Amino acid sequence: MTGYAWRGSPLMTQQLDVNDDAVTRLGLMDTAPEERFDRITRLAREMFDVDYAVVNVVNSETVFTKSQPAESDFRHTPIEDSFCGEAVKQPAVLEVPDGRADPRFADRAIVAEHGIRFYAGFPIHTDAGETVGTLCLLDTSPRDLSDADRDAFERFGLWAQAEMRMDDPGASGAGPVPAASVAPAVRDDRLAAGEVRLAALAIPYGQVSGDRSSWQQVGDRIIVTLADVMGKGEEAGGFAEELIGALQQRAHLDPVEAMLSVEDYARHDKRYRETFATLFHAVIETRSGRVAYVDAGHGLTLLLRADGTSERLSSRNLPLGLRPSDAEWEAGETVVGHGDLIVSVSDGALDAYDSTLDSLRLIGEDLRRATEPDAFFDELSIRVSEHVVDDDVTAVVISVR
Structure with missing residues (x-):
């Protein structure tokens, strides 16, 4: 973007x-x-x-x-x-x-x-x-x-x-950076309490990514956020970092309350009038398996059940920054159990497949076949290197053990 x-x-x-x-x-x-x-x-x-x-x-x-x-x-x-x-x-x-x-x-x-x-x-x-x-x-x-x-x-x-x-090569800031300056894939994973494992992959299109993901554990709650800011480079990366940080700071709030609070914060900062962001923000309760989330124009999160079924976690919310002030946030909720996986990606990941929503299904299939998230990330990284992907690529995998 x-x-x-x-x-x-x-x-x-x-x-x-x-x-x-x-x-x-x-x-x-x-x-x-x-x-x-x-x-x-x-x-x-x-x-x-x-x-x-x-x-x-x-x-x-x-x-x-x-x-x-x-x-x-x-x-x-x-x-x-x-x-x-x-x-x-x-x-x-x-x-x-x-x-x-x-x-x-x-x-x-x-x-x-x-x-x-x-x-x-x-x-x-x-x-x-x-x-x-x-x-x-x-x-x-x-x-x-x-x-x-x-x-x-x-x-x-x-x-x-x-x-x-974003397809205009004549626009300011458009187009790829030289391959030598593209940062390598970054993996960041750790095991949280409650037998929930989180892992992430980030491949920036340029030197700084407009995508960000982050999580933290507060008691028996895990707060996970993925943001894709409309933009590339340092400015977009800075916005993404701030939005992620603002949502993570509101870990004590449910996802809708957190989104409303951040939205109010963003409206009073003139920099945010120049951009918008798609977001997936979720709170996972490790004891009960309850997942409460808000999807802001993102729509690229897939729940893979241990029984082989799958469910896309989506909503009708507009991106943060495009939502009319009088519109209500639509919240989502589901429950996960032993053996379930949740994968959320930025739209750049779809370009490593066929760029359509069906790519999310293919991503899910690749994740199921992989024995560990790292193996899935290896395959996704190879796909990105072999396809024309002119956007940041971010993926977050949540495993329930």
């Missing part, structure tokens, strides 16, 4: 149409699905209760759908047949309550042939203001966004925009 200003700055208005050179520079046209975009559209579809939420890459001729629901099959749409051809000309969200009643769109194929009535589109810009894509909501029934919906949708759009900007 690459850090860019996202809050308090209006959308760039000097470029109100797509920029083909910028789209080519990003290199996202005709590429495979990626979980970093899919988690945005998956959450947006659920939150706004629409038929489709999609991320598009848009040039002057076509709309390429980069992320979409699993059951849909958008690929390329001629720009003249789409809503996005108008959305990319706007300085802000384009909302169409009923395309059939709107003369600009009534005859376009997306409405006339595919039956889409409602549309909301957020124009995605590069850091330089070039228009390169859209985040869209579509539904077959007419509707209107409330003020709260519109605010939340803009936050989703900023999230998608930040993810797309």
Whole structure:
């Protein structure tokens, strides 16, 4: 992830149409699905209760759908047949309550042939203001966004925009550092009381990672946190370190209370208005096996049961820094027992597989096959070295013995 200003700055208005050179520079046209975009559209579809939420890459001729629901099959749409051809000309969200009643769109194929009535589109810009894509909501029934919906949708759009900007080689701070300066994999593991073992792997993309993980034991409670700050390098690493530290300092609080406290702290620090973070924060009670957690836009934590079943620990929370102030944190809870494993990774780990959410399943399978977390980390490190992984890679494994 690459850090860019996202809050308090209006959308760039000097470029109100797509920029083909910028789209080519990003290199996202005709590429495979990626979980970093899919988690945005998956959450947006659920939150706004629409038929489709999609991320598009848009040039002057076509709309390429980069992320979409699993059951849909958008690929390329001629720009003249789409809503996005108008959305990319706007300085802000384009909302169409009923395309059939709107003369600009009534005859376009997306409405006339595919039956889409409602549309909301957020124009995605590069850091330089070039228009390169859209985040869209579509539904077959007419509707209107409330003020709260519109605010939340803009936050989703900023999230998608930040993810797309990380592919821009022309952006400040983008691109890999020379291989010789990349820090080696770091392992940090220890045995906690209650027969719960924790182990972690960190492979920074540059000299300093924007991912962080940490844990501590307080009595019979183990507090585990993994944070992925939008950014690379020292600034992102510093933010991640502070967020992790702030959550760990609140070890006496349950995860929701801790997250609310840290969120309030972050809102009063102007530096945090320039970024956001996906987080997994959990409290494990070693005596009972109860696991209480909060997932903030992370969604990459897998519980592997000793009986061979698995469960993804996820939620509908937005990342810390993108959540509307009046939204409630959604908490999660589960129970672990002897032989169970929990693995949580940053999205860079998925790039060592196929970059989609299915990579998490493959990670789980590799972990089950490994006799120890260190063996799993060895295999993951090899995968990272053999694949194009242009992001920090962090993994935490919790073993119940």
